[in-house]
Amino acid sequence: MNTKLKRALAAGAAALGLLASGVAGAQAAPATRTVSVHPSGVRTMERPQATTQAGCTVGNLVVTRYSSCEGRSVPIDILSNGQRVGGGTFNLWIIQRFDRKSLNWTEQVSLTDPVFTPNARDLAVSISASSPGNQIKTIYPQGHEIGTPSQGQVLGTFDLLRAAARAEDTTYTFTVGKPGVKPASFSVTTVRYRCDNTFKGMRAGCVVPSVTTEVSMKNFKYISAGIRALRQRGGYWGDPNSHVPLTWLGSWIRQRHWDEVCRGKTPTAAERRAGRTSCDEYPFASTAEGGTTLPASQREITFVPPRENNQQGGAIQSWLKSWRILAGDRFYVDA
Template sequence: MTEVDHGGECVTPVEAVKPASDLSTLDALPFPIWCNDSGNNIPVSASRTEACNLYGLRLTTTRTVNGVTTKTGELMMNVYDYEFSSPDLPSWQHQIGVAPMSGWGDAATASVSGSMTATNQCTTQGPNTFPIQSLSPTNGVLREGYAGATTTATAVGAIGNCTTTWNLVFTTPGYNPVTTTSSLEEVRCDNATGANGARPARVGCVVWWFPAQVLYSQSSYPSLASHVSRAQASGLPGASFAAPLHRTSDPTRTSTNRNLACGDAPSIAGLSCDEYPLASTYEGLASGGTRRTFDNCNINAPTGVTGPTGASACMITATENNAQGGIMVGFYYDNRVLEADPYRVGVGT
C-alpha cells in the first residue's frame, strides 16, 4: 500500500532578488525605487515621512510518499513593505507588495492574501484588504495589500509608537495553507511638538529615526553659514547621515553647552556668539571635548583643531544668530523633531 500525505508547504526568508528598474505602476502608490537599498531586512528611508523594507521569501512545497519526502515546487518572491505618513495627520498607510520572481512545480501555482493588524499606541483604520491574488505568472509584478492605521497618542504631550503587521497567507492547491508575517514599526506619532507662532499644536506622524536636514542660506545668513561650514569641515558632526546631531530638550544641558562655548564671549556691538554643534544638541560641550575657534572669530580658543568631539565658537552677526533660533523652532515643528531625535545641518545658497 502506498502512503501519501496531503503535502507540506513552508515559507522562509531569503535575500531579495533586486530588480534593476522601477516597480509596478499599478500600485496604490508606486513603491519607491530607493526601497531597493534595503538589505538584511533593515528598513530604509528617503524622508521623514516614508520607510520601506525589501526582503525575499521562498515558498517550498513537498510531498511525502512511503516516508520519503520530495520537493515538488519552489517559488521565489520579493516582499516590499512601505509606510508613508504626514507630520500634520494622526494616521498613516502601510502598503505591502509581493512580487513573484521565479518558480517551478506546484509552488508556482500558489496564491496570496492577507490582512493587517496594529499594536501599541494605534489601531487599524479604513480599508484593510489584500484580496486573494494568484502568484502566477512569476513575472515580478506586485500583488498588493493596502491598509491604514491611526494613533491613539492624541492627548497633549502624548508620544506613541506603533507596529503594523501584515499577516500573509499562501495557498497552493492540494496543500495546507501556510502563513507568515511582515511588520514595520518605523512610524512615531505625537501631540508633543507644540505650537509655532500662528501654527497650532497638532497630532502628526513621522519616521522618527530619519535625520531631516535644516538648511542655512549663505546669501541670507553669510556669517552663520560660514561658521557652520568651517566647523563641519573641521570634523564636527551634523552634516551627514552617518554622524547627525541629536536634539536635547533639557534646558539645563542646553545652558551648559552654551555657557561652555560662549560664556566668556566678548561684548562687541552687532555681534553675538554662535556655538556649533548647537547648544540644543547632545553633541555640545556638556558631552566633553574642548572648545575651538577660527581666525577672525574673536574667541579666545585654539584654532586649527580638528576631530568629531568638542564645539566651535565664533562671533557672528547678531541678527543672524537671532534668526537661527527661529529657523530651528520652525524646523523642529515641521519635522516633529523631539528629544534625542537625529537631524542634519546643511549650508545652501
C-alpha cells in the same frame, strides 16, 4: 487430509491474508504535503532629505522621513514527504506613507512577478496586519491565488490620547496554502514610525524617527563661517561629510549649555564695531553635544549680530516643525 491439517492450512492462509492487507495499507498511506516559505532579507538605505515616496528594488528598504518602501523576493516550495515537488517565487512590496500633520497613515502591500510550477499556481495567500494600540483596517482579497499579481492596503489611525509621542511598527503575517497541503506562514515587520502631538499650534503627525535630517546655516554669514572654521580645524560633529550627527535634546538644556561656553565671554573691539555682540555656540546649546560636553577641539563660539542669532532661532524652529524633530532625533548641519 485430516481435520488438524485442514485447520492449520486455513489459519496460515488467514495470516498471510492479514499480512498482505497490512502491506497494501502501508503502501496506500498518503504522502505528507507541506509548504515552505523563506522570504529574503533587505538592506536599509536612508534618503534623509527626500520628501516624496522613493522607489526601491528587491532586496532594499528605502526610508525617508515620511515614507518607506521595501521589496523582498519570496521563494515557496511544495514538499512531499520532505522532497520538493513544485513551487516558485514572487516579489513582495510594502510601501508606507506618513503625514506630518495627520495621525492617519497608509501602507500598500503588493505581490508581483509570480513564477510558479503548474501544481503551485493555485496556492492561496491571506494577509493580516497589526500595530499595537492603533486602529488597523486591512483591505486585501483574502485567499487570493498567488499565481497572479495582487494588491491591498492597510489603513491606520494612530491613537494618541494626550500631548505625547509614541513609536510603533506594523507586523504583517502572510499565510500560504491550498487544499491537501499544510500551510506555512511568515511575518514581516515594517520600519518603526512615531506619531506625536507635541508642537503647539500644529496638528499631530507621524514620521520615521530613525532617519537623520539636515538643517542649513548657509544663509547666516557669521554663524556659518564659525562652523566652517571649526571644521577646517578638525571639528567633525554634525558635519554631513563626517557621518557623525548631532542629537537634539530641546530647549530645557539650552541655557545651561549656553552658560558653559558663552557666559562671561566678550567680543573683541573689532567685533563690537561690526555689531557682532551676540555669542553663538556650536554645537547648538539644545543638543546633547552642546556646552562643554565635547572637548574644546570639537566646539566653537562666534560673536554675531543679534539679528542673525534671532533669525537662526526662527530657522531652527521651522526646521523642527517641518521634520517633527523631538528629543533623541539625530541631524546634520549644512554650513
